[in-house]
Amino acid sequence: xxxxxxxxxxxxxxxxxxxxxxxxxxxxxxxxxxxxxxxxxxxxxxxxxxxxxxxxxxxxxxxxxxxxxxxxxxxxxxxxxxxxxxxxxxxxxxxxxxxxxxxxxxxxxxxxxxxxxxxxxxxxxxxxxxxxxxxxxxxxxxxxxxxxxxxxxxxxxxxxxxxxxxxxxxxxxxxxxxxxxxxxxxxxxxxxxxxxxxxxxxxxxxxxxxxxxxxxxxxxxxxxxxxxxxxxxxxxxxxxxxxxxxxxxxxxxxxxxxxxxxxxxxxxxxxxxxxxxxxxxxxxxxxxxxxxxxxxxxxxxxxxxxxxxxxxxxxxxxxxxxxxxxxxxxxxxxxxxxxxxxxxxxxxxxxxxxxxxxxxxxxxxxxxxxxxxxxxxxxxxxxxxxx
Numbered sequence: 001x002x003x004x005x006x007x008x009x010x011x012x013x014x015x016x017x018x019x020x021x022x023x024x025x026x027x028x029x030x031x032x033x034x035x036x037x038x039x040x041x042x043x044x045x046x047x048x049x050x051x052x053x054x055x056x057x058x059x060x061x062x063x064x065x066x067x068x069x070x071x072x073x074x075x076x077x078x079x080x081x082x083x084x085x086x087x088x089x090x091x092x093x094x095x096x097x098x099x100x101x102x103x104x105x106x107x108x109x110x111x112x113x114x115x116x117x118x119x120x121x122x123x124x125x126x127x128x129x130x131x132x133x134x135x136x137x138x139x140x141x142x143x144x145x146x147x148x149x150x151x152x153x154x155x156x157x158x159x160x161x162x163x164x165x166x167x168x169x170x171x172x173x174x175x176x177x178x179x180x181x182x183x184x185x186x187x188x189x190x191x192x193x194x195x196x197x198x199x200x201x202x203x204x205x206x207x208x209x210x211x212x213x214x215x216x217x218x219x220x221x222x223x224x225x226x227x228x229x230x231x232x233x234x235x236x237x238x239x240x241x242x243x244x245x246x247x248x249x250x251x252x253x254x255x256x257x258x259x260x261x262x263x264x265x266x267x268x269x270x271x272x273x274x275x276x277x278x279x280x281x282x283x284x285x286x287x288x289x290x291x292x293x294x295x296x297x298x299x300x301x302x303x304x305x306x307x308x309x310x311x312x313x314x315x316x317x318x319x320x321x322x323x324x325x326x327x328x329x330x331x332x333x334x335x336x337x338x339x340x341x342x343x344x345x346x347x348x349x350x351x352x353x354x355x356x357x358x359x360x361x362x363x364x365x366x367x368x369x370x371x372x373x374x375x376x377x378x379x380x381x382x383x384x385x386x387x
Contacts, residue, residue: 016131017140019183021147024124026180027117028148030090032155033173038097038110040164047103058107060341062114063121067338070122071331080185082119087181090116091174098167118337120181126333127187129321135266137321138273142262145314149255204332208323210381211316211332212339214274217374218312219343221281224367225250225309227348228355229302232363236292249299250306257307258314265318271385273315278378280308282371288364313340 035056042052074082093113100109125144132140162169205212229250233243265273284305291297316336324332347370354362 013131016187017128017143019187020124020128020131021143023120023181023184024144025147025151026176027121027124028151029155029158029180030094030117030151030173030177032152033158033169033176034094034110034113034155036156036159037164037169037173038106041097042103042106044165045101045103045106051103055107055110058111059114060344062111063118063341064338066115066118066122067334067341070119070334073119074123074330079123083123083181083184086116086119086123087178088116089113090120091178094170094174094177095167098170117177120177120184122330122333122337123184125317126329129317129333130326130329132321134322138262138265138267138270138318139259140262141314141317141321142259142265144317145258145262145310146255149251149258149310153251153255204324204328204335208319208332210377211319211323212335213377214312214316214319215336215339216343216346217370218309218316219340219345220347220370221309221312221343221367222254223344224347224351224363225306228351228363231355233292233298235359238292242295245295246298246302249302250309253303253306253308254310256303257311261307261311262314262318265315270315270319270322271382273311275378275382277308277311277315278371278375281305281312282368282375284308285364285367285371289361316340 038055039052042055047055090113093109093116097106097109097113100106128140128144129137158172159169162172226247229247230243233246234240238246261273261277264276268276284301287301288298288305291301320332320336321329351363351366354366356362358365
């Protein structure tokens with residue numbers, strides 16, 4: 001799939017969209033399974049939190065590599081070949097993980113597994129945006145966000161049923177991925193389209209920088225919450241179960257809000273949704289210290305906050321599809337993923353440092369600064385659009 005190509009519509013749009021959604025659901029399930037599965041396995045191997053954290057970081061590194069090389073790779077090779085190779089790479093890595101007993105082997109295999117997952121993830125996003133039209137792009141990308149978030153949430157539940165020991169959960173994850181991804185081969189490849197000249201990566205960023213700032217913010221808010229919300233709530237006396245309930249409420253909001261936010265983007269407009277989302281995040285962050293002593297109040301705020309934060313990624317994809325034609329969509333989507341992963345690296349690092357300096361309020365304080373800056377950007381964009 002190259003920048004100057006678009007999907008061959010050998011199947012109806014509804015069928016194609018269904019295939020993409022099934023594929024991204026499978027990717028979400030596998031990612032959701034592998035995070036706890038790998039962590040628990042490495043802990044049994046005797047690794048401490050630092051090495052386990054570094055192993056998790058190889059997943060982000062793999063996604064960053066996908067963002068850097070995907071446009072060139074998909075320009076040189078057919079989409080079908082990349083789908084097959086990505087599926088084989090991920091499934092093989094999953095199957096080998098319980099067999100390889102060395103720490104270095106687990107680092108290498110997790111990196112390779114994430115490379116394969118990353119290409120499948122990017123292809124799904126790009127194709128869905130290419131198939132969608134402006135009138136229904138919000139709804140389609142909302143369904144995409146709900147499928148991915150739902151799969152991610154389902155993964156740990158699968159592990160709770162299968163257990164984390166032995167080869168079976170790894171093989172099951174590989175089976176999920178193969179069954180959900182291979183139907184993408186029915187869609188054929190891309191056809192040349194001569195509408196526009198392809199742009200370079202820097203030019204793509206300069207064309208619509210707001211889109212990539214939205215992606216960065218999505219990665220920052222989402223990953224910071226996942227990484228450090230449990231620590232904050234434990235410090236506030238919620239206990240381990242209460243902290244897990246808080247994180248579950250945040251995740252549930254992320255799943256529930258995707259489709260409604262997509263429909264709202266189609267009905268009210270992209271800039272209006274950006275402003276609503278940014279202000280909702282700001283209000284949610286401000287409210288956390290005031291409701292942390294109330295279980296119902298905290299869960300409600302985190303549910304709404306999770307929906308708003310997860311919705312940022314979906315909104316960014318909608319803006320991406322609106323802003324770029326088929327020739328530049330792969331490269332633009334790759335930059336979008338790089339921006340998201342950059343935010344995912346920066347957020348927990350700075351928020352964690354803030355909590356070390358200011359244990360009681362560092363988490364909320366860091367999020368508040370970021371939320372104010374992001375809301376200011378959204379207000380400025382709304383004013384420019386109405387001028």
